[in-house]
Amino acid sequence: MDAESKQQHVHAVFESIAPKYDFMNDVLSFRRHKAWRRFTMRKMEVQPGQKSLDLCCGTCDWTIALAKASGGEAVGLDFSRNMLNIGQAKVDKLGLGGQIKLVQGNAMExxxxxxxxxxxxxxxxxxxxxxxxxxxxxxxxxxxxxxxVVCLELSKPSWQPFKGLYYFYFEKLLPLLGKWLVKRYEQYRWLPESLAAFPDLQDLAERFRQVGLRNVRAYPLTGGIAALHIGTKGNDGA
Structure with missing residues (x-):
């Protein structure tokens, strides 16, 4: 799939699954995504008044967490209008509209x-x-x-037998759950496909270094099925 086709496909997937996105995240990760985000926030050590940008913010749970942690301005960016609409409803319900700004845009530009x-x-x-x-x-x-620069993402466990069990669940059962629970088989088949060519823990850490980030830290989560990467921009701006 070329870059343009991938972008169009991913956009269609997330526009389609937006109404059930939060529900399916809880189901498919056994609610571990919430614990992963809490761990990430502890490692980030957000300070009062700091300003954050959350890319691919989806329905804005992390954007909201960043705003609450700092008390400062938080911006969420996503290319899916349906996702942002759900996120905006959450922001408004919490009375954080003056602190959080949501932008429809492209993470590559x-x-x-x-x-x-x-x-x-x-x-x-x-x-x-x-x-x-x-x-x-x-x-x-x-x-x-x-x-x-902080990335929380799915990753690739490396030790057996957990690796085999995980890939059986992720590649075979997960799309079926999407079909049974929200009538979205093709959309949830995309998840294991998207991970297949994605860098593993150490490779992604090296990508961080290649763009010039320093003091790169990488943390495997829940047996390596997810990972946290944090890199720092040099004080000289390089």
Whole structure:
């Protein structure tokens, strides 16, 4: 699948699954995605007043968590209008409309100036973009010197027998759950397909270094089925 076709396909998938996205995340990850995000927030050590940008923000759970942690401005960006509409409803319900701004846009061409944010995050979205290196370069560009680029994403367990059991679930059972629960077999078949060519824990850490991020840390989560990567932009802006 070429870059343009992938972008169109992924957009159609997420527009389609938006109404049941939160429900299916809980089901398919056994609610582990919430624990992964809490772990990530602890490692980020967000300080009061810091400004964040959350890419591929989906229905905005992480965007909201960032805003609550800092009390500062948080921006969420996603290319799916349906996802953003659900996220906006959450933001409005919590009374955070003055603190959180949601933008429909492309993670590969961010509509923000250089050195604008203390944190730039992407949760479960990097494997879906046409060019992950371009997205990492854009994240580094818009984060401030000394700021952090953070990726929470599915990954690839390496030890048996857990690896075999996980891939059986992820490749065979997960799409069937999508079909049975929300009538979306093809859309949930995309999830294992999107992971197949995605870098593993160490390879993604190396990609962070290749774009110039420093002090790169990588954490496997729940036996390696997910991973957290954090890199820092040099204080000299390089």
């Amino acid at each position: 961010l509509p923000f100036a250089d050195n604008s944010f203390d944190y730039v995050t992407i949760g479960f979205g990097l494997r879906n973009v046409p060019d992950l290196m371009q997205v990492l370069r854009e994240m580094k560009r818009v984060v401030k010197p000394g700021g952090k």
